[in-house]
Amino acid sequence: MFSERVQVLMTKAQHRDLETEARERGTSVGALIREAVDARHRSFPLERRHRAAREIAAMRGHPTPSVDEIERIVDDEREEWIERLGGVKKQPRKR
Numbered sequence: 804m805f806s807e808r809v810q811v812l813m814t815k816a817q818h819r820d821l822e823t824e825a826r827e828r829g830t831s832v833g834a835l836i837r838e839a840v841d842a843r844h845r846s847f848p849l850e851r852r853h854r855a856a857r858e859i860a861a862m863r864g865h866p867t868p869s870v871d872e873i874e875r876i877v878d879d880e881r882e883e884w885i886e887r888l889g890g891v892k893k894q895p896r897k898r
Contacts, residue, residue: 811836818832821835821836834889837888837889838885838889841885841888841889842881842885846877846881847877852873852874852877855873856869856870856873856874857870859873
């Protein structure tokens with residue numbers, strides 16, 4: 804499935820933090836890094852999401868979710884998509 808190798812240098816603290824999170828989530832450091840890359844480069848920028856939410860809210864005659872609710876839905880769908888791609892276990896939502 805994976806075919807490209809990348810070498811990344813980081814501080815000991817960064818690596819330790821990644822190892823700790825990977826252990827807590829039951830995944831690998833590589834999976835966390837792939838998740839972060841996907842979240843950064845395969846998602847819509849926050850302003851674009853806010854603009855879409857405002858445009859939806861401007862529609863008349865239809866019930867519309869709040870910006871927070873739309874962001875929650877988008878985040879949940881992104882997490883499910885990332886989980887399917889990399890096998891990253893979903894974390895409980897902290898709100």
